[in-house]
Amino acid sequence: MDTILSIVGVSKTYASGHRALEPVDLDIARGEIFALLGPNGAGKTTLISIICGIVTPSTGTVTVLGHDAQKDFRSARRAIGLVPQELSVDMFETVLATVKFSRRLFGKGPNDAHIEQVLRDLSLWDKRDAKIRELSGGMKRRVLIAKALSHEPEILFLDEPTAGVDVALRRDMWKLVHKLRAAGTTIILTTHYIEEAEEMADRVGVIDKGRIILVERKAALMKKLGKRRMLIALQAPMTAVPADLAAWNLALEDEGATLLYTFDSENEDIPGLLAKLGTLGIGYRDLETHKSSLEDIFVDLVEQKDAA
Amino acid sequence: MSTHAATKAPAVNFHGIWAIYRFEMARALRTLWQSLVTPVITTSLYFVVFGGAIGSKISTVGGVGYGSFIVPGLIMLSLLTQSISNASIGIYFPKFTGTVYELLSAPVSAMEMVIGYVGAAATKSIVLGLIILATASLFVPLSIVHPVAMLAFLVLTSITFSLLGFIIGVWANGFEQLNFIPALLITPLTFLGGAFYSIDMLPQPWRTVSLFNPVVYLVSGFRWAFFDKGDVSVGLSLGVTALFLVVCLAVISWIFKTGWRMKN
Structure with missing residues (x-):
């Protein structure tokens, strides 16, 4: 690994x-997207x-x-851009002035072409002369991202980038993250939304109570942790799961009134199960599917950890 | 870009210093009214009251007309309070709004940060001092015996009290505390420091007590630069001012070494 x-x-x-x-x-x-x-x-x-000092x-x-x-904070810090969680901006500055300020603060001479590109990528170019206090929360978040990218950092930190952010910005941000990664930028983001880690990360680290519980490639983690459940409300209660359904991971709940199907992305077969139920003449009133939430995953992880 | 970022950063971040300095100067221009016009009006009022109304009853102090005599003290009063308030708000505001995260995460050393903030605050004070001087010259005849020394005191005092302001800004946990030291300490010390009188005019023991007031040395030195006479010798004035500067620098380097009130 090129660390x-x-x-x-x-x-x-x-x-x-x-x-x-x-x-x-x-x-x-180098070059990976890591989700914490x-x-x-x-x-x-x-x-x-x-890490950011x-x-x-x-x-x-x-x-x-x-x-x-x-010891060598100058060399370390100028390679880093940070987008903080809080919307901390200079209310009385203009967008362009504050982004140019950030570039200089990080030790780089003016580069109008780069600043313009960053502002355009974040749909801020039209707002460049606006005072920051006149902007919406989502726009302020974009300004913070522009500031962090102003000095062309090699490592970008995004602390809870989509907390309280609208759909348009979330989409733009994901697009930007992919573009940055293509250009070779390393990105470390924190989140408490598993979807965000799923969408963006190459690797995921799970942290709880100040401890990193595990670090894994996303694909492996999702396979391991991304359990899904389907609840099938039966028309008539059963006493046992029929032997013909042994190919599916099934259990009975609610005194036999509900059939519970647990699966993950690897062994998902909802159509097969429903077809089989039809063949067997088992009627159902309702279907409900659940993705395991991050909370479930934590409970699982912590339980595993405590048991070990 | 990955090729040169792996190299070492230059030893001094001049861009960073310039960014902070410019930001602070821009802040003053945005609030030009508060930054420059208000102190000028206030000083003019002092001038009318002390110089015009009261001064007409006092002919001269040590051979200098009372109106002219109070000019160095008036400038000093504004210099001290404005240096402190400019520098303290400059560093307190980022702490208050949270934008300090960027300063702390930037490749800017403590000393560079101080140069940026204190340099800007001192610049504003020096400009302010010169504007007050120009305003005063409209009211009374003024001749400056030692112009170079006058400028040196102006610059030294502005820097020293901007450093003190920086310390107060780092220390303050609220806006009330920002005003606390200027209002409760600096203004009284200046008034009692011979801004409007010569400490020779005081009866004992107040004359001796006054010698413990550091502002006496500032005002005296500054007045010497104008009229070639002061309450204490110019060397002593310079020494006390320089000592105060060194103390402020020591406190600031301690603040950054420990991260006191700046970092967790």
């Missing part, structure tokens, strides 16, 4: 005594803040492109 970012033994205990992060080891490969998945308060933002780690080291993020 672009290496985290070794990084932990954080805040002055209040709150232990936000247990020692974390994590390597990020976890519930609120799991330590996602703390970890990102440490906003929070000082209690222990451990962060190495960016071979540069120690504390």
